[in-house]
Amino acid sequence: MNEDYLLKKLPIREHGKNIVKILKYVQGMDRYYFPVMAISLLFKTAVPYMELLLTAYILDGISAHTGIREMFAVITASVLAIMLLQFLSGAIYHRMEVRREQMYHLYECETQTKMLEMDFSRIDSPKIKELKDRIIKDNNWGAGINGVFWSCSGVMEHVFQMIGAVVVGISAAGYLFHAGTVSVWLVMAVLLAVQVVSVCLRMYFGRQRDRWRYHEAYSVEEKEEIFCFAWDFAGQESYNYKNGKDIRIYEGYDLMERWTTEVLRHKGFRKPLLRAAGADAGEAFFGAAAGGAAKGGAYLVVVMLALAGTITVGNVVRFAGAFSQLLEAAAGVVHDIPTLAMAARQQLSTLALIHMENEMYQGKLPVEKRSDGVYRITFRNVSFRYPGTERYALKNFSMELTVGEKLAIVGMNGSGKTTMIKLLCRLYDPQEGEILLNGVDIRKFKQEEYSRLFSVVFQDFTLYPFPLGQNIAVSRTYDGELVRKCLADADFGARLAAMENGLDTYLYKDYDDEGVEISGGEAQKIAIARAVYKEAPFILLDEPTAALDPLAEYEIYSNFDKLAGTKTAVYISHRLSSCRFCEKIAVFHEGELVQLGSHEELVADKNGKYYELWRAQAQYYEAEG
Numbered sequence: 066m067n068e069d070y071l072l073k074k075l076p077i078r079e080h081g082k083n084i085v086k087i088l089k090y091v092q093g094m095d096r097y098y099f100p101v102m103a104i105s106l107l108f109k110t111a112v113p114y115m116e117l118l119l120t121a122y123i124l125d126g127i128s129a130h131t132g133i134r135e136m137f138a139v140i141t142a143s144v145l146a147i148m149l150l151q152f153l154s155g156a157i158y159h160r161m162e163v164r165r166e167q168m169y170h171l172y173e174c175e176t177q178t179k180m181l182e183m184d185f186s187r188i189d190s191p192k193i194k195e196l197k198d199r200i201i202k203d204n205n206w207g208a209g210i211n212g213v214f215w216s217c218s219g220v221m222e223h224v225f226q227m228i229g230a231v232v233v234g235i236s237a238a239g240y241l242f243h244a245g246t247v248s249v250w251l252v253m254a255v256l257l258a259v260q261v262v263s264v265c266l267r268m269y270f271g272r273q274r275d276r277w278r279y280h281e282a283y284s285v286e287e288k289e290e291i292f293c294f295a296w297d298f299a300g301q302e303s304y305n306y307k308n309g310k311d312i313r314i315y316e317g318y319d320l321m322e323r324w325t326t327e328v329l330r331h332k333g334f335r336k337p338l339l340r341a342a343g344a345d346a347g348e349a350f351f352g353a354a355a356g357g358a359a360k361g362g363a364y365l366v367v368v369m370l371a372l373a374g375t376i377t378v379g380n381v382v383r384f385a386g387a388f389s390q391l392l393e394a395a396a397g398v399v400h401d402i403p404t405l406a407m408a409a410r411q412q413l414s415t416l417a418l419i420h421m422e423n424e425m426y427q428g429k430l431p432v433e434k435r436s437d438g439v440y441r442i443t444f445r446n447v448s449f450r451y452p453g454t455e456r457y458a459l460k461n462f463s464m465e466l467t468v469g470e471k472l473a474i475v476g477m478n479g480s481g482k483t484t485m486i487k488l489l490c491r492l493y494d495p496q497e498g499e500i501l502l503n504g505v506d507i508r509k510f511k512q513e514e515y516s517r518l519f520s521v522v523f524q525d526f527t528l529y530p531f532p533l534g535q536n537i538a539v540s541r542t543y544d545g546e547l548v549r550k551c552l553a554d555a556d557f558g559a560r561l562a563a564m565e566n567g568l569d570t571y572l573y574k575d576y577d578d579e580g581v582e583i584s585g586g587e588a589q590k591i592a593i594a595r596a597v598y599k600e601a602p603f604i605l606l607d608e609p610t611a612a613l614d615p616l617a618e619y620e621i622y623s624n625f626d627k628l629a630g631t632k633t634a635v636y637i638s639h640r641l642s643s644c645r646f647c648e649k650i651a652v653f654h655e656g657e658l659v660q661l662g663s664h665e666e667l668v669a670d671k672n673g674k675y676y677e678l679w680r681a682q683a684q685y686y687e688a689e690g
């Protein structure tokens with residue numbers, strides 16, 4: 066990954082494009098956010114100018130002996146108007162904050178939804194991994210999307226402030242041209258020069274800060290390979306009580322400390338950040354110096370004009386105020402625009418993820434709904450390699466799955482059994498060959514309809530820390546009777562009866578103190594009940610029982626055979642004994658289908674892979690027994 070990503074110089078046009086891109090996205094999320102922001106800031110910036118004008122009016126009124134009634138009326142009206150503006154700006158600001166907060170979370174949800182909807186085949190690809198790392202880093206060294214909101218608000222406020230200064234102080238220009246002496250122009254020139262130098266110095270310190278914050282800090286972290294782990298793993302997973310056992314038994318804190326507190330104490334980690342803070346202080350110093358010079362200079366100019374007798378006391382206050390506000394606002398814009406450009410740049414990675422198009426071909430054909438469940442799947446010369454790998458996980462694989470069939474797939478670990486299931490469900494597309502449903506390439510079907518054909522219990526299935534009923538239906542609403550029946554069929558009936566809250570019982574304790582901890586075997590039963598509840602014509606069991614002893618696995622598999630009924634079922638196991646009841650057994654070896662037949666047929670072939678595996682496993686069980 067390129068460490069200099071955020072520091073590489075970009076043409077101003079590119080910065081402009083980035084800013085427009087993120088602002089358009091924000092506008093798309095909430096089209097009222099910027100108008101509301103503008104109104105709030107307009108009211109906010111109007112207040113100091115109204116105060117300035119009022120002070121000027123009072124001073125001039127006193128020297129011109131204006132009537133007390135008139136002055137009282139003007140002062141009362143102005144004070145009321147100022148109060149109203151302050152109230153409105155505050156009230157609108159709080160509404161704007163609600164919108165900002167909502168958008169902040171919405172933006173987070175967009176990225177999470179994207180990860181959930183992304184082609185499965187891309188989730189663990191190196192490209193997505195790199196993008197995810199980038200997003201974590203980009204959002205860590207800034208305020209995330211809030212950085213865009215805040216710096217945008219800063220730019221808008223300072224621009225309004227400049228416009229206000231010009232409106233309030235415009236008549237000063239006339240005075241200057243009429244009454245400006247050489248010394249006045251000289252002071253003005255010095256003032257301008259001071260501001261230009263200060264802007265240059267502030268930009269220099271700003272660049273230094275970014276360099277230390279984004280570049281040096283990054284490279285230290287990458288050297289240590291700690292960044293993502295420290296924030297992503299240690300930050301999140303330390304809260305997960307399920308991780309606590311191993312950490313205690315193996316005194317894992319030493320390992321964790323390496324990735325957590327040690328990172329923060331690491332001198333190399335702190336040093337660049339301290340330097341960044343130093344540069345920040347430099348920027349602040351020259352900002353304050355320029356502000357002071359602006360104010361002082363502005364007063365000097367108007368005092369010189371006043372001494373020359375060309376300006377009233379009220380106007381002295383008005384022009385000096387407007388002038389110093391103008392310079393202050395200009396300095397603010399100089400600070401805010403690069404900040405906005407950086408904040409926008411830091412969101413490019415997130416936007417790249419959000420705008421990422423799925424690559425898998427999306428078919429449009431509906432899947433024919435058949436009450437007789439007659440669906441036939443054909444693998445025709447299918448070969449497949451995982452993205453970024455050279456080795457074939459499945460090679461020249463051909464087979465047919467006919468309705469109601471019970472097929473077992475056996476073979477050693479890594480022989481391609483799970484891969485075949487993933488291809489069957491179209492989590493990946495094969496590079497060669499084709500998979501057909503009733504003679505039609507599965508790519509041509511609407512994916513969500515095609516997915517409905519399959520119930521799968523994966524090896525690493527996931528149960529959610531939600532109520533049991535919702536886990537079975539994978540939905541917040543469900544048919545309670547059917548859920549109970551499926552749980553009973555999966556041999557979970559007695560356990561369910563013992564649960565006080567029945568189907569509303571939470572699994573695990575993440576979201577409910579009364580949630581239940583379940584054993585590995587119970588989890589498998591729940592996963593099986595979930596597969597049965599789906600009522601799909603194909604039901605696939607991919608070794609979810611690997612952690613069980615062979616007898617328990619055999620029991621689950623034969624029970625599952627009854628549950629599968631007339632459905633087409635595929636059982637995967639590396640234990641041959643579990644699958645011998647199947648009428649058809651496919652033997653996989655190194656990504657290839659090497660044998661196909663019934664247990665009796667296969668075991669009779671003394672030179673076959675099946676016989677070799679059978680002998681090896683039988684010996685093991687005999688020895689154990």
Ligand code: ADP
Nearest residue numbers: 451454458476477478479480481482483484485
């Ligand atoms: P089995 O289910 O028979 O144990 P798999 O189908 O899971 O075997 O794996 C077949 C081969 O593909 C193995 O060599 C495995 O390492 C590799 N493999 C599996 N999943 C991935 C993946 N996501 N990325 C890269 N290689 C993988």
